Amino acid sequence: MPRYAISDIHGCSKTFATLLARLKLQKSDELYLLGDYVDRGPDSVGVIGQIMDLQxxxxxxxxxxxxxEEMTIDAYQRQAYHRHGYSDQHIRWMMNLADYLEIPGYILVHAGLNFAVExxxxxxxxxxxxxxxxEDIDRLWLGDRVIVHGHTPQSYLETRRDVNNVxxxxxxxxxxxxxxxxxxxxxxxxxxxxxxxxHSLRRIDLV
Ligand SMILES: [Mn+2]
Structure with a gap:
């Protein structure tokens, strides 16, 4: 049963759907999405809708x-984001998202971990x-786990380099x-x- 991680979809709903089709995602697979579903791309609401539908x-x-998502929730609570088409259900879903996940072999997190605190x-x-x-990673604390994260864009070739350097x-x-x-x-x-x-897929959505 494959386990996949994807991050920073940023409103690119067609690209996301196409990547999932390429993976031939099954209900027995595990899919971990590391945040930033919204903004930048053309269809933030569509991305959230797709994920909720899969679930x-x-x-x-x-x-x-x-x-x-944090910024979207904050703006919604200030009544500023209704015009972006999010429903109360979308916002409730965002509010319930996890901060991080620990699964065998990995810590999954959106941006990273602050090793300056205990x-x-x-x-x-x-x-x-x-x-x-x-550079601040505490190897002793981390043990044999690997941190998988998003948030800071880089070429997918650098992702392959990260894998090779793990x-x-x-x-x-x-x-x-x-x-x-x-x-x-x-x-x-x-x-x-x-x-x-x-698995890398060139963006399909128009941005
Ligand atoms: Mn981010």
């Missing part, structure tokens, strides 16, 4: 909260926002900048957490 149909999809798993705010934390640096960034225009970005990737294969 309602019995697919094993577990989702983290990204900084863009217990990195207690700093849930930085889990959605932190950058430049890789024994040296136990962190893999899977944000391939799906909604960005830069020449080396514009991909959505799915990491197979057991084979470490990086």
């Amino acid at each position: 309602q149909r019995g697919y094993n999809v577990q989702c983290l909260k990204g900084n863009h 217990n990195p798993l207690e700093d849930t705010k930085e889990m959605r926002w932190i950058r430049y934390w890789i 024994d040296t640096v136990p962190a893999i960034c899977i944000d391939a900048g799906c909604a960005f225009q830069a020449r080396n970005l514009g991909y959505l990737v799915a990491l197979d957490l057991d084979t470490l294969e990086v």
Whole structure:
């Protein structure tokens, strides 16, 4: 039963649907989505709808909260986001998203972990926002786990490099900048957490 992780879909609903079709996702598979479903791309509501639909149909999809969901919830609570077409149900779904997940072999988190505090798993705010934390990883604390995260876009080729370097640096960034225009970005990737294969798909959505 494959386990996949995908991050930073950012409103690219067609690209997301196509990647899932490529993976031939089964109900017995595990799909982990690491946050930032919304903003930048053309169809944030559609991405949330697709994920909720998969969950309602019995697919094993577990989702983290990204900084863009945090901002969306905050704006909604200030009554500013109704015009973006989110329903109360969408917002409730976002509010219930996890800060991080621990599964065999991995810690999954949107942005990363703050190793400046005694217990990195207690700093849930930085889990959605932190950058430049890789060099601070406490290998003793982490043990043989690998951190898989998104949030900071890079070429999908660098994701492959992260995979190849995982024994040296136990962190893999899977944000391939799906909604960005830069020449080396514009991909959505799915990491197979057991084979470490990086499935990459060039963005289909118009941004
Ligand atoms: Mn982010």
